[in-house]
Amino acid sequence: MDKQKKNSPFRIFLRKFLKQKLAVFAFGLVIAIVLVGIFGPLFSPYDPHRPVTAQYPDMGIDLEQLTSLTLEIEGLLSNGETIEQQELTQIQTETDDRRIAAVRRSQSGIRVSANSSGYTDAIVESGDVSAVSKVLVRGEIPLDDAEPTISQIRINQPDASFSEGDSYQIEVSALLTDGTEITSLDNLKELAEELYGEEEEEDTSGFQSSTTNDDDAASFQINSLTEDTVSVDEDGVVSFESDGEGLVQIQAGEAKSLVQFQVGPDSIEPVLTSLVLQSTTIELNDAYKHQSPSSLHLFGTDHQNRDILSRVIHGTKETLLIGFVSVAIGTVIGTVLGLLAGYYGGWLDSLVTRMTDVLLAFPGILLAIAVIAFLGAGITNIIFAVAVFTIPVFIRIVRASTLSLKEMTYVEAAKSIGVPNTVIIFRHIFPGTLSVVMVYLTMRIGVAILIGAALSFLGLGGDITAPEWGSMLSAAKDNSGTIFHATFFPGLAIVITVLSFNIFGDGLRDALDPKLKE
Amino acid sequence: MLNFILRRLLGMIPILLIITIIAFLFVHLTPGDPIRIMYGAEIDQETYQQMRESEGFNDPLIVQYGRYMYNMTIQGDFGQSYRTRSDVSDEVLRRFNYTFVLTILSMFWAILIGVTVGIISATKRNSLVDRVGMISTITALSIPEFWFGLMMMQVFAVQLGWFPTSGSGTWIHLILPSLTLGFGVAATIVRFTRSSVLEVLREDYVRTARAKGQKESVVIWSHVLRNALIPVVTMAGLQFGFLIGGAVVVEQVFAWPGLGSYLIDGILTRDYPVIQALILLFSLQFLIINLLVDISYGFLNPQIRYE
Amino acid sequence: MTMTKNVLDIKDLTINFKSEGKELSVVDGISFSIKAGETLGVVGESGCGKSVTSLSIMGLIPSPPGRVANGTIEFEGKNLLDFKEKEMRKVRGNEISMIFQEPMTSLNPVFTIGKQINEVLLLHNEMNKSAARNRSIEMLKLVGIPRPEQIYHNYPYQLSGGMRQRVMIAIGLACQPKLLIADEPTTALDVTIQAQILNLMRDLKEKTDTSIMFITHDLGVVAEMCDRVVVMYSGQVVEETDVDTLFNDPKHPYTLGLLGSIPKATEKIDRLYSIRGQVPQAGTVERGCRFADRCDKVMPRCYTEDPPLLKMKEGHQCRCWLYAEEEGGAEIDS
DSSP: HHHHHHSHHHHHHHHHHHHHHHHHHHHHHHHHHHHHHHHHHHHOOSOSSHHHHHHHHHHHHOOOHHHEEEEEEEEEESSSSSEEEGGOOOEEEEEEETTTTTEEEEEEEEEEESSEEEEEEEEEEEEEEEEEEEEESSSOOOOOOOOOOOOEEEEOOOOOOETTTEEEEOOOEETTTTTTTTSSHHHHHHIOOOEEEEEEEHHHHSSOOOGGGGTTTTTEEEEEETTTEEOOOTTTTTEEEEEEEEEEEEEETEEEEEEEEEESOOOOOEEEEEEEEEOOOEEEEEESSSOSSSOOOTOOTTOOBBBBBHHHHHHHHHHHHHHHHHHHHHHHHHHHHHHHHHHHHHHHHHHHHHHHHHHHHSSSHHHHHHHHHOOOHHHHHHHHHHHHHHHHHHHHHHHHHHHHHHHHHHHHHHHTTOOOOHHHHIIIIHHHHHHHHHHHHHHHHHHHHHHHHHHHHHTTTSSSSOOOOHHHHHHHHHTTTTTTTHHHHHHHHHHHHHHHHHHHHHHHHHHHHHGGGG | OOHHHHHHHHHHHHHHHHEEEEHHHHHHHSSSOOHHHHHHHHHHHHHHHHHHHHHTTOOOOOHHHHHHHHHHHOOOOOOBOOOOOOBBHHHHHHHOOOHHHHHHHHHHHHHHHHHHHHHHHHHHSSSSSHHHHHHHHHHHHTOOOOHHHHHIIIIIIIOOOOSSOOOOOTTTHHHHHHHHHHHHHHHHHHHHHHHHHHHHHSOOOOOOOOHHTTTHIIIIIIIIHHHHHHOOOHHHHHHHHHHHHHHHHHHHHTTTOSHHHHHHHHTTOOOOHHHHHHHHHHHHHHHHHHHHHHHHHHOOOOOHTTT | OOOOEEEEEEEEEEEEEETTEEEEEEEEEEEEEETTTTTEEOOTTTSSSHHHHHHHTTOOTTTTTTEEEEEEEEEETTGGGGGOHHHHHHHHHOOOOOSSSSSTTTSOOOOOOHEEEEEEEEHSSSOOHHHHHHHHHHHHHHHTTTSSSHTTTTGGGGHHHHHHHHHHHHHHHHOSEEEEEEEEETSSSSSSHHHHHHHHHHHHHHHOOOOOEESSSSSHHHHHHEEEEEEEETTEEEEEEHHHHHHOOOSSHHHHHHHTTOOOOOOOOOOOOOOOEEEETTOOOOOOOGGGGOOOTOOOHHHHHHEEEEEEETTTTEOOOOGGSSTTOOOOOO
């Protein structure tokens, strides 16, 4: 009795199947994917239809924290002392491009907030001095071509006092936003010319030729703020004209610093000579669009800032639905037609075979597109379209195995004792075709998912905003051309699902009947 | 042989007739009124009736079908696009070249990769190469073409900048779309070639060739391949039809101005004359491809050639 | 005819095949030789190792899973097993050629008959295409094919099985080999065609003086064709003798059984004799005589000790314990 159990066809099948490690693994994946399809929406971290930034408040995530950064600043006085930012007055802040980032004064310094991806300069100004920090906002736009700009100019402050008729060579160094230092005036000039001078040239060649005189766009300037006490030439040689306080300003791009001279014996009040920013580069993330994969969003977000992981999870149901339902419809209709055609033969058989041949001559995707062209776009129509080209596949295999089963002795025996045809078909022949049908069923699900995804990729799925893998890819193609993660993950989901079904189907086939292998 | 071709050509006629009827009825069975699509929904009832009359929509169906067939076969007129009002036949002719070049090059890749890998896999059966090859093919068959295309674009166009992302014009534009279109078929050809070569390797005449003292390379390249490739050619020919199906998707990915994107645009805008013409054209293509496959099969297999 | 010179000398040949991780000896230490101009019959049931032996002479054992584990195959004094693949290719089809059991599938369906005969000629002879063509047509004439010029351009499917086997013989003899191995060349043919082919081979042998190793399971064919016979059972030689002795004074119970299973026209019996049981799978019998389970004259000793090959008389050997104590029964191998 026990031995009989051991050798039951099912046991043999199970043993053969379990031998194929890869197929068993694929089967596990299939189960997991189905579970995700059913229960996934319960666990999906975000609502797949709304931008994540709109969901952050509900989830207790501080958007501000994600997109802003506070930067401490301090001032350097001519007597070598530093002053805290609280004591700094007249602080003015601005960014080159407000669409990318904004900057404002805050309690502990300045606060930079990202608006969209790209790079810009944040400028902090206090009176006659200013410093620059580069703001990089990660996101859609690549930041590779962001060039360093001049962040801070440092002028060597002489301790001694000067008298009328003296001259003095200013020593300058500068810090760039990428942290490199420029040590001589000539180098600084050259760099400033290169960085900002070109910009002017571009401007003149363009339609905005009037901006050449704009003071802000000056590439390099060195001038005396107190013309009656000191004068300065282009090479930084200061000549002292009369007693008093002398101030020389050097400007390169947006950065400005001062140097103070005491001319004559009278001591003078120290002034603010330069601003020091805590860091020269600020890196922020664009939280409003195309967030890169992070712990918050494992798959990143899409062009409408929707969580891709959540959309993939929600899309599982839709994808499996297309696969299962269309193949189920195709299998049922195909099997019934195949059984009838194979069993009864005659005109029915030749009609069905003819139809099958014609349908199979067309590639599945075009047949499905033709059906959609008739029915119009929409997910139910996709299911139906995929079903239509699944039918002939099943007709063919079921008919073939019916033809051979029909000749079996037990079927002939049943016929000879007058068992009705319908009973013979469904009790004696149908079970014999079952194993082939099962194998093809599994394999066709993979194909159905592929075609279904292709149809929605082509925009034939109706609702293009739906969290469906094919539509997601279609939207990503149109809106996220350069963003890798937006196109990668939905496609990966398709590949893993289809591959699981295919390997599982292969394993089933080998276990059920090695002869089925081509 | 000539007899055979003639017989096959005659056999195509009824199928073509059925397809023309389907394509013709298309306009009448699908939801949406062609006049409204052509002139917009806001035209008044009188103009609407006038238009229906002048476009011939009020005639009996059989008369309309007759006119449709006459225009098409005698005049070579496939009607005008509802949307652009341009001749569909002109547009189809212009776009046909694009699709044709794309599918031919894809087939070239597919056969080149498919047959080579298939032969190597079969002759080195169960080796590492073979196993890797087999796992790659089942993976390749599970990858949607459009996603593969997008990934190729990401890597080779966006990141490396070797190829343009999309568009047409030079042969460089063709590389990524044709590789994308070809890889799925390549996988199918690998599997098919492998099993075909393995089957032939077991044949007695291969042993005969070896017993003659023939070199193994000649045995494989002459005796085995001549036989093993007969079914491969048939299969590759049939895959040609499927390439045209795949082209619809790939053209969309790479903005390739071929027939596929014309069809999809036509469907999305309910441009019935376009859909009609393309259904006919695609059907005709498959029929011709199947015929060519049968003929080539005859040339490769002497048994059929002489019957 | 120099009867003393051996064309082929096989000694202690052992061929192993790997199957599910285990190596089994399909051919287990066989020795025999073929003299110039002689026809040697190799007889045995299917699976006894006779086809594998013939393939090993050609160096065509599929490897893996098969390999020659031991022994020598000397052809005209040189051990073929030492030959490199390139040297072996010069022997195949040229000095030793082989015709197979299945004429229907042994010719390549996509090449013309002419091309397939030319191939072997061009491989082993310095001749141009037209010379090869003439020689091919000559060969077709020689093997009794009518309208050879026309058949030259035909494809195999246009020929019957018997005709195809004639073509195979033409290919085999095209380069005038020293040895022709015929592996059941008539088994797949109709009886009348069988007789024609056998006659043809006998005629050709007389004309060309080629030695033939004739593999068959049909003792009737042996009686017609062969000078000497080697009887194989489960990878071993169990009896070797000249053809007269085989039919008049067979010694081994297996040989007796084989002879007993031939229906005789002169006798009317109810039931044809058949050897009971089945051939054991190669390598499964660890000890004792491999035929013991099926033998009518089995003794206890047969199950425990391997029987040696015993010399019955000059040119007659037999592997059986029955003759161990007999007069003149001297052990040949250990």
